[in-house]
Amino acid sequence: MNILASYNWLKEHVKTKLSAEEFAKEFSLRSMSVESVEHLDQRFANMVIGVVKSIAQHPNADRLRVATVDIGEKEVPIVCGGTNLAENMRVLVALPGSRVRWHGGADWTTLEKTSIRGVESIGMICAPSEVGLDKVACGDHEIWDLTSIIDAPAGASVAAALDCDDIIFDIEITTNRPDAMGMIGLARDAAVAVDAEFSLGKFESVESRALESFSSHRITVKKDDDRCGRYMAAVVEGVTVGESPWWMQKRLLLAGLKPINVIVDISNYVALELGQPMHAFDAETIAKDTIVIRPAKKGEKLTLLDGKIAELNPSIMVIADAEKSLAVAGIMGGKDSGTTAHTTTVVFEAAMFDALTIRRGSRAIDVASDSQLLFEKGLSPSALPIALARAVELATELAGGTLVDVVDVYPEPRKPKVFAFNPEQARKRIGVDIADAQQIDILTRLGFDVAKKKSAYSVTVPYWREDDIEGEVDFTEEIARMYGYHNMPAVLPASRPPAAFDDASLDWAMWTKKFLAGAGFSEFFSNSMVSVADLEMYAVSPKDALALYNPLSADITHMRPTLVPSMLRAIERNQAFTNTANVFELARVYVPREGDIPEERMTLVFGEYGVTNAESTFMQLRGVVEYFAAKSGITLTFDRAPKNDHWHDGRTVTITFDGVTVGTLGQVADDFQNSFGIHRPVFLAEIDLEALFSSMKHAHRYQALPAFPVVTRDIAVLVDEKTEFEKISSVVRGAKSLVTDCRVVELYRGEGIPSGKKSVTVGVTLMAPDRTLTSQEVDDVMTTVIRELALRVDGVIRG
Amino acid sequence: MQDALIQLQTEALAVFLKVKTLDELEAARVEYLGRKGRLAEAMKDLAALDADAKREAGKIANDVKRTIEASFQATEARVVAGAAAERKAQEWLDVSLPGIAPAVGHLHLTTQAIDEISGIFAHIGFVRSRHPEVDWDYYAFESLNMPKEHPARDEWETFFIGDEGEVATGEKGKIVLTPHTSNGQVREIEKGELPIRMINIGKCYRRQASARHLPMFHQFEGLMVDKNVTVTELKGVFDYFVKRYFGPDRATRLRPYHFRFTEPSFELDISCAVCEGTGKIENGKCKLCKGGWLELGGAGMVHPNVLKAGGLNPDEYTGFAFGWGVERTMMMRSGINIDDIRTLYKNDLRFLTQF
Structure with missing residues (x-):
């Protein structure tokens, strides 16, 4: 929650001479974050009070007039479209060089001397929104008539004339500190933060004054709902409801609030001062002079102040009379029970409502208000008499009323919170030697009542911090922040190293990512949340995926149990711009478990899309898997995949580790390639890394280099297309013990090769552990190899 | 015999002098020094002589052989050097041709950030730990001093499974x-392995989607628990991280804040690089920061109730914790100027391969 706080107002309670910037800095470091500082003299720079001397029709425009305006030293012509422009009117003139918002738009522009449709215009007569005061009541196409507001002479500076020579801080108030939403609370914190004296100022008399008590009552209050902890009402008779004085309007405006009438303004002003929301009813609208606090009835409706019709139910609390509801408690008043120009008797309400009820009620009827924002943070019942007394004081002073009744329904008065406090604990947690006296001084100045006990202290929490302070540790925070985090040294922990080691799966996951990037694959990061369409398009039943109870939109409804659909989606999006690429994603998939949180398995998907040579792509991807396995010390085996839906049967293998299937490598089945809208073949490997992590190791074993020369011979064999290399290889390797390796050198089909056949060039490695082979020995082996190939795989040697 | 040898030497040296190319060099070598060359032939003739003559002629023959060989070596050196000079003069490359990039892949920016962040914390003894991304609300809220119905639980805009x-x-x-x-x-505390210096980096989810907020994003959480852990140590760790990750000239500050699971709580700010911590740029207010400071994330001393929930006695143990967005931290440094954070996860290779 952010508030706009006037520095002048704060300075009524904090005796400081700091510049606004210094104040903002110190305050941010010890209290709340000041997000911006606005100097109003700058906003109103080059603006003066003008008095309209005469008005003439613009010669070239029907809707414009030319006013001659006295701006002090001289009279100047200003073209103006304001419909309410009148002679002798006191107006706000923005002279060239000032900054205004055209018609109250978002952007500020610098005004220049100009001529409008052929008539010279020295500046501009402004509407309130054009100088950033959007909340001032002002009709469309009207200018701001200051005649009744101020009597400053022509030429007076606007900032001074409007008593706006002020600085406005935009401050973020943390949710635990509704007290600081009021100027008094904010000032109290600020005084400690900037080390200045705090005073209640004019407010002091109110805080110490008890409201009168009345023996006979003008109104009756019935509290039929426990969610209201305390309800106070004060009846003020004989009020005249007009506009509030400018000083009050100005403070509301600068805080971003809209002045309405003196009674509503008083309620809002007290809330600004104290952080305690108030409400005011027109007593005439309360049937039988009875206020009832009760749960709303099912189906009950109430037209609110903003015109919206709220549909209520018993989870929502209302303020009602004997017949009907008047207001939604703590959230917003009803349209018909508010004060108007005809009101003569008002009932001020100050109440304490259950925070959760207000929060839920506001969500349920979708109505937000400043009052609700405060109530839902948790306020103290002890603030009520003070707020009410202040409202009554202001009403008597500004609206001419007389207090005739005060009612207080408070069945279970709260006791102040008291906690033991040991300054040594604070020192220990902060790590700085802050003396007892300094700690106690900080607490005392913040309003805590500190009493010395035998070995420790006992601290009473002031009512305005009742919800926030929950125990001794909270005092540490007060002391630490006011001492100043910026005054503390930064120390690297010198204590014992941690007991745990890095999680191995995370290490291996990062290692795998780097391995793949090194091998030429680029990394995708897809959302773990996928749609039903994604799942169904990949023939995964949504029942096998974890569903979200409250998805944000239809395209993110389930936690993915496989990475493949996201991968296919990403490929589809890329193919138009990058027609082929090597890509991967490594992420957790979520496997549902009955009555338990899901199993999260780190999974890898990688591959190539836009494939033109299936055989070579397959070999490369398989090579990556094999190399990955070799580098991480595991042994994987590959077997032709059984018939299945997701993969292209003829071009896929399953990957097995330690007898368990851990993945698949091959071509995505045409059906899925098509359903995801992908134009060219996709080859992927999907590997359940979770099954491998515990066996992966950085195992580098040394193999002795051969002591005698190694001989390689390449031979090209013509075989049937469907003769697998593994068969050829086993024939070659089995031919003679001197054969130590058999590799693919080239695969060839095309000119010179009959259809249905392929030429496989194999590289045969021969070696003896104890001697150099003679060429005769090598020739003999190769003869045997050739004979065996002919015999076992119908291989014909080419060339 | 001797004359014939001397003549062979004279002839060979004369031929060598005329050799210009590598081919001529080879021809001359074969002619005079080859296995069946002229010198070898002459040596064969020696065998026919009687012992005395052989001794005398042999001495001369050896001199001749040494002379021819030396001359050949000099010739070879001359011709090879000449040929190299010739190649340098003739051979040419279009050196304006563009380079061919190595076929390496690209780690996602988020992975790069996670790797770097964990590396920095590893230097000061923090180990990476793994925790669920889909979890009980007990761990996400309850045990973090956020009882049911607490308004703080609304702030997180949480996705539920169901x-x-x-x-x-x-x-x-x-x-x-x-x-x-x-x-x-x-x-982590429940594991009972103390002391703790943990970094937990994982995916997080919130019901929000905008140019600045993603429903899925990453955070890194630091947790240190031991006897006598203090605010000043959190400050030390924060300073170390910021100076390593953002650069030694960045300033830091701790600003009071409020979180349910830490007490005291604060936000950690770093000075803005754009306006150099002044909050002002040439034409007015710096748009990137708030008054010269950028908010990195939240932190604080672990609330005693959290330690208790993990089974520790808060009078004996203290700790600090911090949790910052990976994407936010990365974008604050990189100057990659991504207006819309969603760009990170669009999986567009034209974007990804830039990093």
């Missing part, structure tokens, strides 16, 4: 997509 209008529940409450990595705090 089907057919019912939230999935079990042993430890409702099942949620964890809205922060702080769910790892009590889980």
